[in-house]
Amino acid sequence: MSGLLAYCRPGFESDCAAELQEKTALLGSYGYCQTKAQQGYVVYRCAAEEAEHLAKKLILNELIFTRQFIAILAEVDDLSSDDRVSAIQLALLDEGLQEVFSAIKPAGELRVETPDTNDGKELSKFCRKFTVPLRQGLRKAGWMTVKESDRRPTLHAFFISSMHVVIGFSFSFNQSPWLMGIPRLRSPSDAPSRSTLKLDEAFQVFVPAHEREERISSGMNAVDLGAAPGGWTYQLVRRGMMVQAVDNGPMAESLMETGQVKHIREDGFKYRPKKKNVTWLVCDMVEKPARVGELMTDWLLAEDCKEAIFNLKLPMKRRYAAVAEYLEQIKQKLMEEGRGRFEIQAKQLYHDREEITVHMRWL
Ligand SMILES: C[S@@+](CC[C@H](N)C(=O)[O-])C[C@H]1O[C@@H](n2cnc3c(N)ncnc32)[C@H](O)[C@@H]1O
Structure with missing residues (x-):
């Protein structure tokens, strides 16, 4: 089943879910939320057609507790360390998927991300290393443009662990421009307070x-x-x-x-x-x-x-x-x-x- 995956601050999953439930219902979608405390994300389950519709119509800027959300294309939870790229390519080969999401292909950018948790931080080094081979693999499979483009949708590989990934996309007109939806800001040494x-x-x-x-x-x-x-x-x-x-x-x-x-x-x-x-x-x-x-x-x-x-x-x-x-x-x-x-x-x-x-x- 497809759906949306929304990134949030760990500890605020139930607020993120309550808001998603309300806002998606206003758009005529009646999926359901799956979440666990402190995991840093919420999954809203619905059909693929609905997920594609919500990716356009559910306005990210109007959500309070969601930093970024993606429409789910595929989920793989048994990635083996020897060939993760092929397993992801295979998951994206699904015919039904190709049909519903045909307008997404090819995507213009790839972001390899994790939840904003301590486990996620440990994974981020792996994610940085994995970005280049995954991008190459997705280009070969026709899922990405040869040159990066900010006019095409963005593909996201959201790693929950090194074996478990959710692949999704966001539209360039309805997304946070930052990796994991978090702007990287330098803390100025001469500022009077951290706030x-x-x-x-x-x-x-x-x-x-x-x-x-x-x-x-x-x-x-x-x-x-x-x-x-x-x-x-x-x-x-x-x-x-x-x-x-x-x-x-x-x-x-x-x-x-x-x-x-x-x-x-x-x-x-x-x-x-x-x-x-x-x-x-x-x-x-x-x-x-x-x-x-x-x-x-x-x-x-x-x-x-x-x-x-x-x-x-x-x-x-x-x-x-x-x-x-x-x-x-x-x-x-x-x-x-x-x-x-x-x-x-x-x-x-x-x-x-x-x-x-x-x-x-x-x-
Ligand atoms: C969280 S601190 C502000 C920190 C500040 N934004 C910074 O970045 O350094 C809250 C401040 O609000 C001030 N404050 C609280 N009630 C106030 C009031 N009624 N009038 C003026 N200042 C007030 C407190 O004195 C305190 O310095």
Whole structure:
């Protein structure tokens, strides 16, 4: 049986499954999820025709707990170490498969991946070595273009162990551009805190590469609520912005020395900028999610910022249902009191633990 395989943070499989179940049902698909705690992925079982349809219509950017998903072409769980390539070629020879997935062939790129678990990390060295021979084998079998192409679908070989692989594909217009759905970011040695990477990742995930220069650029004004010691402010400063950093706690001296930061010792829930010239509002205050969501919505409604990025802490239980409710409240308010179309995206980023990151703006 075919289906989808969704990559998620280990420990969040049930949230990923709950979301997949709901979103696929909205698209008229009634498969079922198979998952185990801490395995770092969820399998949604359905017929091959449905999997191909979902690969196009289930929008990855609209999923919170899925980093990447693939439509399943084949699964082999008895790979022997002497000839894995032939076994994978053989599994892909299935006639029914060829028919349903004829539009996928040839794929333009191959990614050899693992779950984001400790076992997965151990396998990644093997995966790196295996990529070249597998790509050659798939080219010979007509499953891949001779030259890499980003206009064709991508093939994924998702290794659960060195003997067990799931082969699937994603469409170039509905996929994460990164291996395993995780952007590789370098941790800057001079940033005041490690959480700096969260905002860096959020910019990469929520703002498409071709729009970044225009939407995240030098000279813009930004407000950082709950800024201390300055990991997020660091990312804004690095991009040439002028930042109002709101926090009663101390900001890193190195940031203050840039001359781009004004430290405001006020309550982040009360502070508002004097002028309507702020492009980016970011907020990392640890507070009740409903309260943070309301504050962010009010800033947008008052046009005190153009775009906002903020964290919402997750509750202990029924995390997907709770998050869906917070987001629904925000959407309702923006629809009722807003001035028109808006975009809202939410993701559990690689650097998020018990939280998700949300981005919103007027269109
Ligand atoms: C998780 S830390 C922020 C870390 C920061 N983003 C960084 O990368 O360095 C949360 C911060 O929110 C601040 N905070 C919490 N409640 C606040 C409030 N009502 N007004 C202003 N700051 C607040 C705390 O003082 C704390 O420094």
